[in-house]
Structures are given as structure tokens and as C-alpha cells.
Amino acid sequence: MPGISWSSRFDDLSRRSRLIVYYLFGLTALVLTYTVIYNTGMSVLEGREQSIFRSFQTVTETMTTTGYGADSPWESPWMNLFMVFMQLSGIGVGFFTLRVIVIPLFTGAEVDLDSRLSPKNDHVIICEYDRDSAVLLDELEQLGIDYVLISSDEEEAIDLSDEGYSAIHGSPQDAATFERASIGGARAVITDADEATVDTILTVRSVRPDVEVITLTDDGSLRDVLLATGADSVLSPRAVLGQRLARKAMSLYTSELHDTVGVAEGLEVTEISVSRDSPLDGTSIRNSRIRERTGANVVGAWIDGELQLPPDPDAVIGPNTVLLVSGDHDALEELGETARPVRSRGRDEGVVIAGLGEVGRAALSVVEGESDVSATTVDIVEGPNTDVVGDASSRDTLREVGVEDAGVILVCVPNDSTALLTTVLARSLNPDIEILVRMSDARATTKALRAGADYVLSVPRISARMVARELRGEEVLGAGSQIRIDRVPAEPFAGKTLADSGIYEKTGCRVIAVEHGGELTTSLDPDRTIAAEDRLVIVGTDEAVQRFLATFDVSPRPLAG
Incomplete structure (x- = not known):
């Protein structure tokens, strides 16, 4: 990037990398010095004129102990002493090369981290x-x-x-x-x-x-x-995860928004999942008329467990679709009411909690705070809060705990394979049930969505987001979200249009706003020319944003301020 000197780049290298750079420069200087001395000695002491390239060849052959070519023998004592000295130094360089570079690279030898x-x-x-x-x-x-x-x-x-x-x-x-x-x-x-x-x-x-x-x-x-x-x-990431799962379950019966991120005054971003009884269910993105109805912009969508950023206009919104949307708070609230109409809970419809570890207990504490919500729990170990003792990944156990009549199941078991099987079985027993799942492996999130989950949080992702919030003082979206937002400098794209920037093609990220002169613009023209002093608000998966930062060698900046 402009403004970064070679010296600062060198200072950022690890100690080992700097040692290798020093070694290569030193070896080059040594060989060139030997070449000049040898070429001079051959001319002055041996009386044999030859090109500098021939001398370079002889020095290289001597230091690597591969031979001496047609130059040997030498008549002058000083030249013989010099040749012996080169041989010994070549052996020393060889041992140093093996120890510092070759062995750590190609063997399992002990390394100094x-x-x-x-x-x-x-x-x-x-x-x-x-x-x-x-x-x-x-x-x-x-x-x-x-x-x-x-x-x-x-x-x-x-x-x-x-x-x-x-x-x-x-x-x-x-x-x-x-x-x-x-x-x-x-x-x-x-x-x-x-x-x-x-x-x-x-x-x-x-x-x-x-x-x-x-x-x-x-x-x-x-x-x-x-x-x-x-x-x-x-x-306590697992406790927070359990609480978030439970609050998400309770939000099925309210229109309250959760985990919105304020990008600037009048602009927020959030994820809204679509329920089965929503008027959006079964419509395409193009025909949903979300912007006309609510004023919110659809930035992306998780459809069948795959992120579309931006979404295909002809993609059909289903009951497991999660819309990534931006707009002012009122617009997002209106969309939330449309995407997830407040459900009327039946008399016997309740919440099933599978697994009563740290996650399950935290979820149960939130559900029990709702006076009109009944919770039924299942765990393989009997405990004071366990209603059914059994394996949640068993069809019979799920029937016993009442999954066929429940409105929501929170899958909080620690084993991901068990969680996936529980999800599939719960969906087969009750196609209309809302399934919220905890995963221990962040990479298994997509599997859970494909298995039939409506909402998934992973322990590693929520832990990392909580730590990042503590260090940075802000969220980059919900702690359990698979999407993140960052504000980045626009210097790498100065003079280019948004269409020609290659941001989406190279990284999978999308620009949702441009800040210029302190003003934020969300209605973006693809032919808008980017200025060096601009800042771009980008959105994408964690992997896509990481790819953006690495590809264009930039650092994110706080969204606020």
C-alpha cells in the first residue's frame, strides 16, 4: 500500500524471517567478495586473466565442494591459502544453511517458535x-x-x-x-x-x-x-449462547428485533429469519417487494444453508431463509413483523430443551422467565430440572418429550453429530416446529441448516465475537451471526467505480454504503467513482471479510465514529 516503506515491512517480519533475510544478504555479499578477490588473485598472483563470471563459477564450485574446474592447480602460496579458506568457510555456510533453513522446512526437527x-x-x-x-x-x-x-x-x-x-x-x-x-x-x-x-x-x-x-x-x-x-x-460464551437461543425462541411470539448493528445514524443492519406462517414464505426475492412495503433493503440471504450476497432475485424465500437487511429502525421493525408474524401459541404448545449442560441450563432460565411458556427438558443424565431421561437423538425419546406437539425445540447437546441427528428427527416428527441448534464446531453450522434447523449458533463463533466486542468495544453483528460488517479505507480503489472495483468478484463481500466527507450514502450507483478519502461499509461472511482484508491489505475501522 502507498505510504508503507520497505523498512516498516522488514520490521514487521518475524525474527526467523529476518534471520533468513540477513543470511541471504550476507551469503550474497560473501560470494561476491570472494569472486572479486579470486579474480584479482588469478590476474596478479597467477598471471592468468579471466572473466569475472569464470571466477564466480570457480568460487561457487569451491564453496559447495562440487569441484574446481580447469583453474587448479595454483602456483602461488597465497592463492592456495585463499582456496583452503574458501573451502572451510563453504563447509561452515553449508552447516548453517542446513540448521537454519533446510532442516526446519523439510523435517520434524525441533523449532524455536x-x-x-x-x-x-x-x-x-x-x-x-x-x-x-x-x-x-x-x-x-x-x-x-x-x-x-x-x-x-x-x-x-x-x-x-x-x-x-x-x-x-x-x-x-x-x-x-x-x-x-x-x-x-x-x-x-x-x-x-x-x-x-x-x-x-x-x-x-x-x-x-x-x-x-x-x-x-x-x-x-x-x-x-x-x-x-x-x-x-x-x-461465559456457552451461557450467553443458551440465552440467545432461548430469546430467539421467545421472539417467535413477539415482533422485537434482536442483534441490530448501527452503522450510522438512520442506518442499521440485522438478520431476520422468515417463519412458515409469513406472507413472504414461497415468494421470490423479486416479487416480495420488501423495499416497497417496508423501506428495508435486502443485502443478502441465507437460502437452504447457502449465503447469496447479493441474493438471486428469482430465489424463493422459504421458512428457513434468513434475510440480511439494512435500513432505519422503523423499516427493520416493520419487516420483522412481516417476516415473523407474532404467533398465537396453542394451549399445549411449548418449548422442548434437549441437553441440560451449561447451554441448556442458561436457555431454561430464560424460558422459565416467561410465565405463560411451558418448558420440557430431556437429558441423558437425571437431574433436578430433567423431565425426561434419555437420548435426544432417539425418535422414541423425542416423542416422549412432546416434540410432535411442541412449537420450538432448542437442541443444546454438546456433540455435533447428536445435534444433527436430533434436528433431522425433530423435523420429521413435526414439520412445523422451530428448531434452534447449538453447534460445537463453527464449520458445522451449514450442516445444521441443511439438516432442517431454523437458527444455529456455534460456540467458537460466539466466543470469538464476545472477545472481539470486549477488545474493540462494539459488535460487528450478532455474536452468533455468520455475517460481519466492517468499515474499511477506500485507498486501494481510488479512481475506480464500484462496478469496476472487483470487490465482490475477488472476495465475496458487498459494499452497502460509502462514507464521503462525513456523509453516508446507502443508495449506491454502480458507476460512482471511489475517492481515496472515502470509507466503504462492506458486508460478507467472516471468511469473505477476511479475504477482503488480506487481498487489499487494509485494516477495518470502528463502525461508530
Whole structure:
């Protein structure tokens, strides 16, 4: 990008990469110096004139011990001594090459992960993150937040480092590990070390008392203990996930909007799912006349588990379609009432909760807060809140728990395969039931939608979004959403039109607004010329936005302000 010097790019290289650059420059300088000395010696001491290229060939043959060509033997003692010196230095260079470059690249030899780190400052240190590290690290990279991941599992640390992530091996209960991770310049420490979390917090405070500590836990009862130990904030992703699933279920009976993002004054973006009793069900995007009816713009749509951005005008809206829309709050509320009309709940229609772990218990607490909603629970382990003991992925168990007459089922089981089977069986027993699913693997979200789920949240994605919100102070869409919004500089597209920018073709992202001179324009002309000082508001999947940031080498900026 313009304005970035070669020196700053070099400073951003890891220590290992800089060592390789130094090595290559040094080797080149050494060979060229030997070539000049040898060519001069052959002329002055041996009385043999030859081209500099012939001397370069002889020096290369000598240093690599592949032969000496037709130049040998040499008569002068000084030339013989020089040739011996070149041979010895060539052997030394060979050993150095093997140790520093060849062996780490082509064998499983031990490597120094610390040497791969680029210089760190104003970064985040992450300890023992076990909720799919790549999802969180990708989230931080998208936000332009530098980081170091500490893992006590050496194999995991090496695998992450080999994939290009900034990871080192060490114990987060060892102060020296934090020193290696440059805690002196860190902005925050994130710890997810299970039973070792308290030990980790105390270690961090002993090294640097003033650094912000963000703690993740799956046991909400430990919140006060962790805060008293020294954590600045405590996040419980699974509890939040369960609460969001339950609130989403309760929203079936209200027109209230959830998880809207304010891009600017008068412009919000949100996802709205379409229910089976909606007048939009069965209509095409083109014939839905959503903009004419409500004033909201359809930016994209999840149809049959696949994102269309922008959506095909002839694509048919179904009961599992999720519309990504933008507009003012009133327009989005009106669309929400159209897409999800408030349902009249039958006398016996209730909510089934499958799985009473941390997610299921959190969901149950929300449902129980609704005085007129009956909840029936099923779990493989008997407990105080378990109505039916059994396997939720069994057809007989689902019948026993009342899925055939229920209005909603929250699938909160921890195993993804079990969750998918439960989803399929619930849909077969009750085609009209609303199915909301928790997934442990972010990559399984699409599978759940294809299996018949109406709404899906994944633990890794919601965890990463919660951490990002703590660090950045804003949401980029709902924590469980598979869509994100970012505001990015427009310098790479200066002088081009929106149509010619290639943003969608190269990345899969879509521009939904352009900010110029402090004013935000949402009605975009494809032939509008982009100015260098503009800022673009883009929307896309997490992967698409990551691809955009990498392709055009830009960093996102806060949506607010």
C-alpha cells in the first residue's frame, strides 16, 4: 500500500524471517567478495586473466565442494591459502544453511517458535484457548489486533505456527512465558485455562498488575471468584449462547428485533429469519417487494444453508431463509413483523430443551422467565430440572418429550453429530416446529441448516465475537451471526467505480454504503467513482471479510465514529 516503506515491512517480519533475510544478504555479499578477490588473485598472483563470471563459477564450485574446474592447480602460496579458506568457510555456510533453513522446512526437527514472532506491542496475549483457536485468531486478524497465543500443547502450538498464526509453546502459569510473549507491551491478556485459570490470572498480575485480563469460563458460578482473583471481565460464551437461543425462541411470539448493528445514524443492519406462517414464505426475492412495503433493503440471504450476497432475485424465500437487511429502525421493525408474524401459541404448545449442560441450563432460565411458556427438558443424565431421561437423538425419546406437539425445540447437546441427528428427527416428527441448534464446531453450522434447523449458533463463533466486542468495544453483528460488517479505507480503489472495483468478484463481500466527507450514502450507483478519502461499509461472511482484508491489505475501522 502507498505510504508503507520497505523498512516498516522488514520490521514487521518475524525474527526467523529476518534471520533468513540477513543470511541471504550476507551469503550474497560473501560470494561476491570472494569472486572479486579470486579474480584479482588469478590476474596478479597467477598471471592468468579471466572473466569475472569464470571466477564466480570457480568460487561457487569451491564453496559447495562440487569441484574446481580447469583453474587448479595454483602456483602461488597465497592463492592456495585463499582456496583452503574458501573451502572451510563453504563447509561452515553449508552447516548453517542446513540448521537454519533446510532442516526446519523439510523435517520434524525441533523449532524455536519464539523466533517466528514479529515484534509485538499493543497486542493481546491468549492463554490456552480451546474453543477452536483459529476462529478467534482469524477474528483478531480481521480486526487488525495483533496477538500471541500461548499453548501448553507443543504439537498444537507448532501446528498453529506452521499455519501462520503467532503461537508459542509454554505454560501460562510460568512468568517467563509471558515475558517471552512481550507482556510489557500487551494491551490485554485473555485466559481460557479451565481449572488453571486462577493460577494464570495470579501469574499475570505478578508480572504486570495493570494489564487488562479477560477470562472465559464455562462455569458461571465462578464469576465472582475470578473477578476477586484479578480478572477485569468474565465471559461465559456457552451461557450467553443458551440465552440467545432461548430469546430467539421467545421472539417467535413477539415482533422485537434482536442483534441490530448501527452503522450510522438512520442506518442499521440485522438478520431476520422468515417463519412458515409469513406472507413472504414461497415468494421470490423479486416479487416480495420488501423495499416497497417496508423501506428495508435486502443485502443478502441465507437460502437452504447457502449465503447469496447479493441474493438471486428469482430465489424463493422459504421458512428457513434468513434475510440480511439494512435500513432505519422503523423499516427493520416493520419487516420483522412481516417476516415473523407474532404467533398465537396453542394451549399445549411449548418449548422442548434437549441437553441440560451449561447451554441448556442458561436457555431454561430464560424460558422459565416467561410465565405463560411451558418448558420440557430431556437429558441423558437425571437431574433436578430433567423431565425426561434419555437420548435426544432417539425418535422414541423425542416423542416422549412432546416434540410432535411442541412449537420450538432448542437442541443444546454438546456433540455435533447428536445435534444433527436430533434436528433431522425433530423435523420429521413435526414439520412445523422451530428448531434452534447449538453447534460445537463453527464449520458445522451449514450442516445444521441443511439438516432442517431454523437458527444455529456455534460456540467458537460466539466466543470469538464476545472477545472481539470486549477488545474493540462494539459488535460487528450478532455474536452468533455468520455475517460481519466492517468499515474499511477506500485507498486501494481510488479512481475506480464500484462496478469496476472487483470487490465482490475477488472476495465475496458487498459494499452497502460509502462514507464521503462525513456523509453516508446507502443508495449506491454502480458507476460512482471511489475517492481515496472515502470509507466503504462492506458486508460478507467472516471468511469473505477476511479475504477482503488480506487481498487489499487494509485494516477495518470502528463502525461508530
